[in-house]
Amino acid sequence: MLNQYRMQAEIITIGDELLIGQVVDSNSAFIARELNKIGVAVYQITSVQDDSDHILNALTEANTRSRIIIMTGGLGPTKDDVTKNVLCDFLEDTLIQDEEVLKHIEYLFQHYISTPISDLNRQQAMVPSRAEVLHNQFGTAPGLWMERNGSTFISLPGVPFEMKALLTDTVLPKIVAHYDRPHIVHKTLMTYGWGESAIANAIVDWEENLPREIKFAYLPSLGRVRLRLSAKGSDKAYLQNLVNGEAKKLYPLIGEIIYGEEENESIEAGIGKLLTQKGMTLASAESFTGGRIAEQLTAIPGASKYFKGAVVSYATETKIQMLGVASELIEKHSVVSEAVAVAMARNVRQIIGTDFAVATTGNAGPTKGDSDAEVGTAYIAISSPERTFAQKFVLGNHRERIVQKGVNKAFELLQKEIVNF
Amino acid sequence: MLNQYRMQAEIITIGDELLIGQVVDSNSAFIARELNKIGVAVYQITSVQDDSDHILNALTEANTRSRIIIMTGGLGPTKDDVTKNVLCDFLEDTLIQDEEVLKHIEYLFQHYISTPISDLNRQQAMVPSRAEVLHNQFGTAPGLWMERNGSTFISLPGVPFEMKALLTDTVLPKIVAHYDRPHIVHKTLMTYGWGESAIANAIVDWEENLPREIKFAYLPSLGRVRLRLSAKGSDKAYLQNLVNGEAKKLYPLIGEIIYGEEENESIEAGIGKLLTQKGMTLASAESFTGGRIAEQLTAIPGASKYFKGAVVSYATETKIQMLGVASELIEKHSVVSEAVAVAMARNVRQIIGTDFAVATTGNAGPTKGDSDAEVGTAYIAISSPERTFAQKFVLGNHRERIVQKGVNKAFELLQKEIVNF
Numbered sequence: 001m002l003n004q005y006r007m008q009a010e011i012i013t014i015g016d017e018l019l020i021g022q023v024v025d026s027n028s029a030f031i032a033r034e035l036n037k038i039g040v041a042v043y044q045i046t047s048v049q050d051d052s053d054h055i056l057n058a059l060t061e062a063n064t065r066s067r068i069i070i071m072t073g074g075l076g077p078t079k080d081d082v083t084k085n086v087l088c089d090f091l092e093d094t095l096i097q098d099e100e101v102l103k104h105i106e107y108l109f110q111h112y113i114s115t116p117i118s119d120l121n122r123q124q125a126m127v128p129s130r131a132e133v134l135h136n137q138f139g140t141a142p143g144l145w146m147e148r149n150g151s152t153f154i155s156l157p158g159v160p161f162e163m164k165a166l167l168t169d170t171v172l173p174k175i176v177a178h179y180d181r182p183h184i185v186h187k188t189l190m191t192y193g194w195g196e197s198a199i200a201n202a203i204v205d206w207e208e209n210l211p212r213e214i215k216f217a218y219l220p221s222l223g224r225v226r227l228r229l230s231a232k233g234s235d236k237a238y239l240q241n242l243v244n245g246e247a248k249k250l251y252p253l254i255g256e257i258i259y260g261e262e263e264n265e266s267i268e269a270g271i272g273k274l275l276t277q278k279g280m281t282l283a284s285a286e287s288f289t290g291g292r293i294a295e296q297l298t299a300i301p302g303a304s305k306y307f308k309g310a311v312v313s314y315a316t317e318t319k320i321q322m323l324g325v326a327s328e329l330i331e332k333h334s335v336v337s338e339a340v341a342v343a344m345a346r347n348v349r350q351i352i353g354t355d356f357a358v359a360t361t362g363n364a365g366p367t368k369g370d371s372d373a374e375v376g377t378a379y380i381a382i383s384s385p386e387r388t389f390a391q392k393f394v395l396g397n398h399r400e401r402i403v404q405k406g407v408n409k410a411f412e413l414l415q416k417e418i419v420n421f
Numbered sequence: 422m423l424n425q426y427r428m429q430a431e432i433i434t435i436g437d438e439l440l441i442g443q444v445v446d447s448n449s450a451f452i453a454r455e456l457n458k459i460g461v462a463v464y465q466i467t468s469v470q471d472d473s474d475h476i477l478n479a480l481t482e483a484n485t486r487s488r489i490i491i492m493t494g495g496l497g498p499t500k501d502d503v504t505k506n507v508l509c510d511f512l513e514d515t516l517i518q519d520e521e522v523l524k525h526i527e528y529l530f531q532h533y534i535s536t537p538i539s540d541l542n543r544q545q546a547m548v549p550s551r552a553e554v555l556h557n558q559f560g561t562a563p564g565l566w567m568e569r570n571g572s573t574f575i576s577l578p579g580v581p582f583e584m585k586a587l588l589t590d591t592v593l594p595k596i597v598a599h600y601d602r603p604h605i606v607h608k609t610l611m612t613y614g615w616g617e618s619a620i621a622n623a624i625v626d627w628e629e630n631l632p633r634e635i636k637f638a639y640l641p642s643l644g645r646v647r648l649r650l651s652a653k654g655s656d657k658a659y660l661q662n663l664v665n666g667e668a669k670k671l672y673p674l675i676g677e678i679i680y681g682e683e684e685n686e687s688i689e690a691g692i693g694k695l696l697t698q699k700g701m702t703l704a705s706a707e708s709f710t711g712g713r714i715a716e717q718l719t720a721i722p723g724a725s726k727y728f729k730g731a732v733v734s735y736a737t738e739t740k741i742q743m744l745g746v747a748s749e750l751i752e753k754h755s756v757v758s759e760a761v762a763v764a765m766a767r768n769v770r771q772i773i774g775t776d777f778a779v780a781t782t783g784n785a786g787p788t789k790g791d792s793d794a795e796v797g798t799a800y801i802a803i804s805s806p807e808r809t810f811a812q813k814f815v816l817g818n819h820r821e822r823i824v825q826k827g828v829n830k831a832f833e834l835l836q837k838e839i840v841n842f
Contacts, residue, residue: 017640019463020607021454022649024447028468033442042440044475047449047466050638054465061482077618078639115619159641161819186441197498197561198536217471218499219438220580228443284733290719291712294733298711301787301820309739311732312705312715318730318773322743352739366722398582399722 009068039181073158075141275306285348336373345381430489460602494579496562696727706769757794766802
């Protein structure tokens with residue numbers, strides 16, 4: 001088997017709901033990201049059914065490849081949850097009642113859960129006798145840590161926020177204390193505007209001359225491409241220098257399309273930082289984006305310092321009533337037009353009283369709606385203390401993508417305007 | 422090996438970005454859902470690295486268990502994409518240039534891509550000589566269909582919208598034509614308000630007496646539990662009857678908490694249907710939900726018929742200026758209060774001129790912000806032609822969850838009010 005007993009982990013996510021596609025597995029990405037930060041590489045992610053044989057099989061295979069195995073799911077109080085029994089089979093153990101866990105379950109029911117406690121709930125206090133129990137402050141299913149022959153088997157609940165708290169507060173510190181690990185250094189450059197192969201062309205010489213220790217990847221989505229450099233080894237400072245040095249060389253080649261270096265930093269988070277630094281404020285007036293600009297801005301903690309509010313003027317009459325867009329203007333130019341976008345941005349900036357404003361009007365489909373504009377046609381306007389302007393975009397014919405592309409373009413225009421102010 | 426050569430599929434998703442957690446694998450859930458609809462069960466989902474040996478290994482293992490193997494990713498123009506070479510290794514084939522694909526790539530570059538075509542792009546026209554090429558209308562990487570000994574190996578691009586179009590338009594019809602399949606019937610009841618074990622307690626007798634053909638699962642998330650009945654067999658009408666009959670028996674037991682039967686139907690989609698039927702309209706005034714109510718409503722095609730708009734009054738002064746909430750009222754009761762929620766709902770309903778309105782004010786944290794309210798405290802108000810009222814909620818201490826729970830509660834209150842109107 002490949003990479004046997006390198007310092008790596010595997011993730012096994014358990015649940016029929018994953019295999020019939022009712023739930024997207026977001027737990028794995030979170031676990032993988034956190035493990036990488038402490039220098040543990042994830043070799044494979046496997047999603048299996050609520051079926052004892054299947055889980056046992058996945059566990060056996062993973063154990064031939066990796067020393068840390070993290071399982072999520074299959075710990076609920078209902079009959080379809082079988083993970084604990086499989087762990088007992090695999091590690092030749094039996095379930096016993098844990099008094100601490102039982103007390104915690106009873107406490108949660110007394111204080112936070114409106115329905116009465118049942119025997120099913122109390123059964124969640126049954127754990128393998130040799131397991132170390134990991135306290136789940138947010139839920140009734142405890143985490144479990146079991147060891148055999150230098151390998152560790154960790155079982156966590158599948159509910160994302162319970163899993164995340166257990167992993168961050170308990171599991172990661174235990175892994176750090178338990179294992180020597182290589183260092184993994186990542187750096188991600190966030191770019192917009194060019195496609196994957198245009199970038200590849202511009203940096204072909206750089207890519208061919210990368211040091212052996214560095215792995216390089218393109219991660220495209222919706223007009224953005226993230227460029228990721230990774231290096232693994234024993235000397236963290238050396239790796240960091242190596243990665244930083246190579247990343248720096250990209251700026252003379254493609255600096256114009258790089259908007260940030262923080263892993264997964266969004267443009268809107270960058271806008272928030274800029275506005276906070278400058279002590280300036282922002283509002284939005286949204287038609288086809290339906291409030292998503294506001295929603296993405298307010299998802300950032302502390303947004304209330306710079307984001308004052310929005311008008312979602314989904315109907316044409318709302319543009320007239322709430323934003324004071326003249327009905328003659330709409331009749332003359334149509335509701336999806338440069339003139340209307342400009343009026344929306346200028347007016348919302350004045351009405352809410354902010355330094356900057358962004359406005360969107362467009363047609364996300366599936367039908368033409370209130371306007372004559374083709375599906376995918378959109379105008380995005382920016383208003384600053386100095387000027388107001390709009391730009392036209394053609395965003396394809398897929399409703400969900402039209403909205404998200406429009407939001408992305410709005411943030412790109414805003415970022416440029418604010419950074420240059 | 423388990424279930425050898427039953428009519429089942431496996432999904433292999435390829436990409437380092439999955440294993441370091443930079444990207445959540447949403448492709449698998451989509452593929453699994455679509456395969457289930459045509460009676461193909463997904464046995465396992467495996468995510469592997471951009472590494473030839475690793476992909477080859479996953480492919481070999483999957484092929485011992487399942488007859489259909491769908492791979493996504495690793496088809497881009499850059500050096501880290503190796504799927505096609507692995508397929509050639511595994512099926513003993515070589516790459517040749519496909520003229521049709523080359524023409525399509527050149528066409529896409531001429532018409533839709535602003536950067537010039539390069540040799541890297543042209544290399545995407547190289548395909549295994551025995552592969553059937555699946556036309557990718559939205560992108561430059563073609564899909565591939567290869568067969569050996571009754572098994573089918575399908576390679577699709579990792580970009581979600583390209584993958585989805587290829588799967589739906591080409592791959593699924595080919596599988597339907599190619600294989601005899603059992604029928605899989607699912608029914609999902611959407612519930613809110615009770616936890617998993619409270620429901621389990623109420624239906625324990627029903628669950629124990631379920632016919633052998635039916636599998637039952639609880640899928641909890643944020644105060645909602647979806648209950649899923651599944652049955653598999655050769656007689657579709659029989660299975661449908663069986664599942665419908667058992668689902669019906671749940672209504673006398675837990676009917677009060679069931680809000681819908683459509684798989685993954687959201688409450689807001691139900692609200693949209695109700696408003697359309699009644700010919701009535703809706704607006705929102707949002708503080709701590711930051712526009713997410715508007716955003717979720719406008720994500721539904723046709724929402725412009727009943728959703729007129731929203732005011733996102735994130736700052737206190739915006740509540741005064743845009744919504745006409747009296748500053749004395751805010752001083753007296755605080756901005757997070759029943760009185761302010763009621764004023765917001767009543768006023769936005771009047772200002773935008775709709776039949777119904779929903780308003781939110783609360784503290785999503787991490788700090789107390791403009792109000793004295795504890796993090797997690799929220800008031801949600803509903804205004805109808807007959808009355809306006811607000812309800813208080815305590816939504817925990819996790820910012821992202823506070824917002825989503827608030828949005829969910831707002832939709833629950835709205836749904837009850839509209840359905841009873």
